[in-house]
Amino acid sequence: MWERINAIITWIYELRFMRAYGRYGWARGYLLAGGIAYSALFAIAGALTIAFTAFSYTLGGNKELQQTLFETVNSSLPGILKLDGSSSGLLDPNDLIIENPINMASIISLLVLLWSAASLMTALRIAILGMYGITYLPRPFVKAKLLDLSGALMIGIGALVTVSLVTVSTQFSEIVLDWMGIPGVVGNYLIYIGTLLIALLVDTGIFMFLFSVMCGAHPPLKDLVRGSLLAGVASSILRILGTTVVSSVSENALLAPFAAIITLLIWVNLLAQVTLVASAYVANPPAPGEPTKSQLEHAEEYPNYVTQTVKRTLEWNFDPMTGVIAPSPTDDQEDLLAPPWSGIKAAWMKRKIAKVEDKVTDAQRELDAARHAYAQAAWDAYSKKSTPTTSDKLAQADPQDVGKRLAREQRDSE
Template structure:
């Protein structure tokens, strides 16, 4: 039995969950979800305000975008959802309200990205702060937001185009687009597009946003697993929210509560994906740090110096205890050893102070 337990604990999934728990990742996920909930509604308003001129002339694209958003965040938009779709049709052109929403959205979104980066880098046991300065980091975050918006639009367009293409193709071969077979095929294609979208987003968050060096194979395999779990969560959340909204007693807050729970689970999956990558990289001996050869040598020097400081501090304590317990007429030898260690400790501390002035982490 002990052998079976030891084997189970040594498996990668068990080590992933152990690493996840050891870094208090559930607390980090809760903070990320709390930050995310505030940026969603302003972001939706801003998205439809900016893209309103294009969506007004293409109802199919608007419906496709709403479908992608609902697939990503179940229960967000709909007659029984948190946002009535008819309100999004009347957002109007980009104006003062949209400008205010832009400021609020950018602030909350950048805050969420910062929290996500902190959580992921905590999972990887690397310093929370990246080597980028503040301005460059915010520009990277803004670029990531822009790339996410573009990817979302592309995903919506692909969903619409694939549905149209498949409907035409099935009609050409004599299959009614409203038949069960046609609906299943279209649904499978839509799910695959969303799966690819989630995989790319997860990979981008881990590598670009967090600023980590991750082997491509390990990155996309973990991102693919995370995307599958997210897809399952979407289906479960859709069913649960749909059932909750049918109850008039809880319908008024069920969607918002369900959205908060879903965001918490989403952030948890993100950090679990990061934990999977971290454990995988530990197994192959890969480092997530983006270090040059010079920085790697300095990191090694600092590590050795930290160990030397700890070693000499321990030896000084032991020498002091031997000095205090030595017989009165034999203390001279213990005193000589103690003073020698003190001189060595001062030398090591001076070296550590010099490294700190040079930017080392000793």
């Protein structure tokens, strides 16, 4: 019976979603989502200011479309805007429109707002890469910032596309439903479902852009579509629940003054968690395993981490970017792993082991130096015996390249 239960538990943990959630946990997704939500408080107002100002100077003459945009933003970020003269909400959308953007003060303000939006997307990019298990991607600073801004721009374009499609489809659907004679209640439900599907498709496209182009990962297309669709569905559910939470919190006399800010914090945090879990789902990682022997063997030492202060720790196998102790290539060997032990005798024996390790390190350095000296002498002798050449290309050949060629020829002959 217990074997069957353990088999079921093992099967559950091997499911793709559980493996993704395990990666999310080990990559500290909760902390990253909290940091993203905190950064969003400083960036959302700037992003909305840029978006509303650009909209007012391009399509602002269409008041119906403008109102639809405000309502869409308010549904995406529940309770952030004051609409229809309501006192609930954090910001008046009209206050976010810069009346004269072509002056030095406005240009500087816009640059600051752009930097805030880019910083938020940078935090999101780093968090998404963490779900993929990628520590670092070599990118020029300017290119990285432009790609981060492209993520913010894609979100803004997505909101505008959603508003436009919803407006057009709603008006067209009303005409079609009236022509087909479908009752108003049923027609309203069909229109509502249609708007949800449009928002889902746009959200899925945005997540595909964030999970691949902006962050620089190269997942298989099948995984990318599945994970982005999962994120789109989850964000749509959050959007619906967010509006419900705002209305319920607003009825609480104690929380009503803070309903918008509380809801915004919670909602952005949940959306960040959805984004990170979905990116881990795209990554499709293996199930988390147990720590290797080489990762545990230094756990009882002082220090038990890599530090410049104690030079012998620099000989451990560790990630040069993060300093995290990495598995050793010799972990597959049958080495003895002793249980935890403390006391005077244990400390004395550990100190003896440390001294021997230092001697081994010194001996390894001497061995490397001797091998290098031997190789250099061998190449000198080889050069003296070689036939002189008049070819500049051969004369400038790197001995290492020649050595690689000789080794390859030797392997081919075998």
